[in-house]
Amino acid sequence: MKPLLTPKTDSPTQSATPSAAPQPPPLSSGGSKGAVEGSATWALSDRIGLVICWALGLLFCAIAVAIVVFLFIKGISYLDLSMLTTPASAGFSQAESGGFSDALYGTLIVAVLAISIALPTGVATAIWLVEYGRPAALARITESTIEAIAGIPSIVLALFGTVIFSSTALGFLSRSSEGVVFGRSFFAASAMLSLVALPLIVASTREGLNSIPRHVREASYAIGKTKAATVRRILLPSSRPQVATGAMLGLGRIIGDTAIIIVLLGATQNFAPVEEASFPLNYLRGAGTTLTNFVYEASPTGNLNQPEKAYAAAFVLLLMVLALNGAVDIIHRRARKVGTWSH
C-alpha cells in the first residue's frame, strides 16, 4: 500500500525533505491530520509522552535558533571585513594580530582538494557496488569497509596520515629536509579528509543508482549500449541530484573537521609554502591552516586565545555550513520538480 506520490527512494536522505514533502501518510491513511484522533481520549501517560515530544521538539528548535542567533550577533559585531583579507600575525592584542585570511583560503583549498579526491573515488565505488559487485564476497567486504570508514574517528585517520605521509616515498607531497619528511601539508590533510567524505558520497550515490528501475538499464542494453556506456550516459546523469547531495554533505564534513587539520596541516596560522616548488605546488606541499583550526586555536583553550576572532571565524564557518545546507535543499527541490522514475 505505497502511496503513488512517494516512491520508496524519493530523496537521498529522507530526513532531509524540508518543505512540502509529501509526508508518508501518518497513521491515518488520508495524510491530512484533520481527521485523526486527538489526544483527548488518551491515557494520562500517553498524553505526558506527547508533551515530552513537543518539549523536546521545541528544545531542538530553540537550540538551533540560539546557536544561529548567538553566532550572528557575535559574528557581526566582531567580524571586520579586513579580517578576511589580512593574514594572522603575531601581536600582543587582538587588534594587532591580523585576521584569518590564510585560514579562509586554507579551508577553500582543503575543500576543493579533498572533494576532488573523494568524489571520483566515492562515485566509482558506488557504481561498482551497484552495477558490478562481483565477486559477491568482495562486494560485501567493500560495503563493510565503507561502513567501517564512516565509523573510524577522524583523529585515528589523522594519526594514520602522519605515518603514510612521513614516509620518504611520499616526500614529494610535503616539506622534506635532509631526508626527513615533515608529512604535514595540504595534500596530506586533504587526502585524509577525503576519507571522511567518502562514505557519505558512496551512500548517497548508491541510493541514487538504486532508485533507477531495472527497465531503464535494460532499455539501454537493448539498443546496444555497453554497461559502461549505460553508466556514463544514463545512470550517472539520472542520479546527479544524489551525487550532488553526497558531495555537499561530504563538503560539510570536510570543512567542519578539525582533528585531521590540527594533526596533518601543521601547527601554524599562516601559509608556509615550500621553497623548492613552483607556484601552486609550493603552497599545497606546505603547511597551513583552516577556519576550524583557527577557531580551535583562537578559543580560550587554544594557543592564540582571541575569543572575538574565534567568534568571527566561527561565524564565517557557520555561513559556509548554512550555504551548503541551502544547496542541498535546492538540489532536492529541483530533483523533486523533475520527478523520480515510475516503477
Added chain:
Amino acid sequence: MNEEFQPEYGPKWSDQRVERMLGALVCAVVGLLLAMIITVFVRAWPSFSHNGLAWFGPGGNVDDQLNAIFLSGQAGTEYIYTFHGWPLIWSTILITGGAVLIALFSALFVAVFIVEFAPEWMSNILQPVVRFLASVPSVIYGLLGVLVLVPFIGNHLVTEGQKASVAGVISLSGYSLLAAIVVLTTMIAPLMVSIFSDGLRSVKPGWLEGSLALGVNRWRTTWKIGVRSARPAIVAGTVLATARAIGEAVMLAMISGSVGFAPNPADGLIFIYEPSRPLAPTIVKNIDQLSSPPANATLFAIAAVLLFSAALFSFTGYMARRSMRKYGTA
C-alpha cells in the same frame, strides 16, 4: 554485453576493462583500510606489550606518565612506556555513555514526533533544524561550549562550597563532565533523529493500520508497533552516534577540562562538575609529542583502543540488527 555492435566507447572503455578498473579502485580502498588497521596496531604494540593489561587499569597520575613517556624519548635514554589509562577510559565511558543515553531518549521522542505527531508545519521546521544541528562543525560546538556553557557552569552552577570541598584535589572551573555531556548530546542527537525517523517512516503502514483497527490509540500504536519494528534503524543510529561520540576529539579537548582525572560517582553529584579527559582528546592534546618514539607508541595505542571500540560497536550493531531484521524494517 554486445561486442558485435562496436559500442560507442570502443575497446578502451570496454565493459571488462571498466569493471577491472573499478574493481581495482575498490580493492585499493579496502586495502587502505586494512593498512590503516595494521599500521595502527603495529605502531601501538610497544605500548601494549610493555604494560599488558595494566594499560587499561588505574594507577598513578596519567598525565605524569604521559610526560615521562615523552621525555624518555627526547633524552635518548631507555624508553619508558608505563601507562595506566583508566582515568582516560573512564572519562570516555562516562561522557560517551551519558551523552548517548540522553541523546537516545530525546532523539527517539523527537523522531516519533517528526514522523507521527507533529503538525505539518512543525515537522517542516524540525527537519531542517535537525539537519542543521547535525551539520554544525564540532569546533563551533566546542567554541560555544567553552565561551558560554563552561563559564555558566563555573560561575552559577558550582557553588563555592563545592569548589572548596575538592580544592586540594582538583579545581572546578566549569570544564566538566556536565559541559561535555550536554554539548556532545547536542551533537549526536540530531544524527540519531535523522536515522530513527528514516526507520520509522519505512514501517509498513499495514502493520500500524492493523493496530489502529484494533482500537489502540495512535500513541501506543506508534510505540508498540512503529518503534518496535524500527528497532534495526534505532540500533544503527545509536551505533553510529556512539562511534561519533567516542571519536569526538576536538570539541571534548576544548571543554572536558583536559586533566587526566577520573571523576568518581561515589562522591555524590559533584562528580558531574569535575574535569576529566577522554581518550580521543588526549591524542589531540599530545599531538606534538609524536616525534618521541615511546609517546608515539602510546598515542597509537590510544588510537588502537578507539579503533577497536568503534569496530566492536559496529559489530554489535550489525549482530543486533541481523537478529531483529525478521521482525522489522530497514
